[in-house]
Amino acid sequence: MNTSDDDKLIEWNNELSTNYIVNDVFLGLYLILGIFGNVVVIIIYSFRMKKKKDDRYFIPFLAVMDLFACASRSSLELAMNLNPVNFRGSEMCKALWFPTNVSAVASIFLLLVIAVQRYLKICRPFGPQMTLFWKQTFLTATVIIAVGFSIPLILYNDEIEVKNSSNDVTGYVCDVDVERYYGTGFLTYTIISIIMSFGIMLALMTCNVFIVRKIYIQTKAKHARINQNQTNRHRVSSTLPLVLMNIAPDNSENVSVSETTKLNNNNLTNSETDTKSIRKMSFAHRYSFMFMAIGIAFIISYVPRLVVLTVSLRDPKFFGKLSTVKLAFVAFTREMNVVNNVVNPFIYGFFDRRFRTETKKLLCHQSRD
Numbered sequence: 001m002n003t004s005d006d007d008k009l010i011e012w013n014n015e016l017s018t019n020y021i022v023n024d025v026f027l028g029l030y031l032i033l034g035i036f037g038n039v040v041v042i043i044i045y046s047f048r049m050k051k052k053k054d055d056r057y058f059i060p061f062l063a064v065m066d067l068f069a070c071a072s073r074s075s076l077e078l079a080m081n082l083n084p085v086n087f088r089g090s091e092m093c094k095a096l097w098f099p100t101n102v103s104a105v106a107s108i109f110l111l112l113v114i115a116v117q118r119y120l121k122i123c124r125p126f127g128p129q130m131t132l133f134w135k136q137t138f139l140t141a142t143v144i145i146a147v148g149f150s151i152p153l154i155l156y157n158d159e160i161e162v163k164n165s166s167n168d169v170t171g172y173v174c175d176v177d178v179e180r181y182y183g184t185g186f187l188t189y190t191i192i193s194i195i196m197s198f199g200i201m202l203a204l205m206t207c208n209v210f211i212v213r214k215i216y217i218q219t220k221a222k223h224a225r226i227n228q229n230q231t232n233r234h235r236v237s238s239t240l241p242l243v244l245m246n247i248a249p250d251n252s253e254n255v256s257v258s259e260t261t262k263l264n265n266n267n268l269t270n271s272e273t274d275t276k277s278i279r280k281m282s283f284a285h286r287y288s289f290m291f292m293a294i295g296i297a298f299i300i301s302y303v304p305r306l307v308v309l310t311v312s313l314r315d316p317k318f319f320g321k322l323s324t325v326k327l328a329f330v331a332f333t334r335e336m337n338v339v340n341n342v343v344n345p346f347i348y349g350f351f352d353r354r355f356r357t358e359t360k361k362l363l364c365h366q367s368r369d
Helices: 003-048 057-080 090-123 132-156 184-247 247-311 324-342 345-352 354-366
Strands: 157-164 170-177
Touching: 003 057, 003 170, 003 324, 003 345, 003 354, 057 090, 057 170, 057 324, 057 345, 090 157, 090 170, 090 184, 090 247, 090 324, 132 157, 132 354, 157 184, 170 345, 184 247, 247 324, 247 354, 324 345
Parallel strands: none
Antiparallel strands: 157 170
16 A cells, blocks of 8 residues: 555545544543542452452452443553554454453443342342352353353454545445345344343343332331231330339339330430331342343443344444444444443442542542542
């Protein structure tokens, strides 16, 4: 390629890259917030919360996967947007896509493991639970599955040549070469990926529905017991002075006042105990709702991409027929996958009071330094 062709390619590339300015702004935010948020999560949950609670076990591991997924995916998508037709190098393309795919798939499968763990703890508390051995086993299996599932994409991700007939110049794109590999093997892999993704979403929703139902039943029963206890205490406090007057008429006033005072104090203590019991129960369920929110964020961020992928299966030239504006929108739906890895630290901060407290201490300490 001579200098003239290089100039044409750079001019074409710069012209197309302007269509992705909005995408680039979002990717920059994803990159900054995702890296900062997940690093804070890893520091807080791994080093500042020394009590290794069962509810928090998977959070540091999920944060590590989210960190790699966010950093690799946002950086790669940003590079692709800045070089929409000037991304050269087949080996580099494959090398950059592989860790991106592994971290994203591992993060998704770990969400499923967490959902199952929460289901067993809330809905089957007296049944078999995830011991430390099984947690470590599932973590290892998650990474192995992610690597195995991403290996075929090493073949499919490649440097793709694109022609500009008006300028008579050839550009280069780093993506899945659909037209080249469109066939039984590629379609089978893609369909399995789509079915597996929707299957995980269905499993997450099913587990969460059962968990919400169980929490509702437990909370309703707890309130019913407390209300019944309060009613019984009220009846006793109402009838006790009359009973005491019948038993000890000579000292009825003193005895009645004394016993009534004790009973009122007991009622107050029992009421405070009931309140603490409800708060403790609500705190125990905070982690369940927290992981539900994370699962919902995953579903919202991945559904648009899966819809586009499903539609494109009918035509191997689907993306080649789209205008530059539509291509930018399709790229935006793909980039939304990163949202799943970015929002989790904010969800932790919303639901976990201890995490908020420790984060404030950490940031305030750093600002003083």
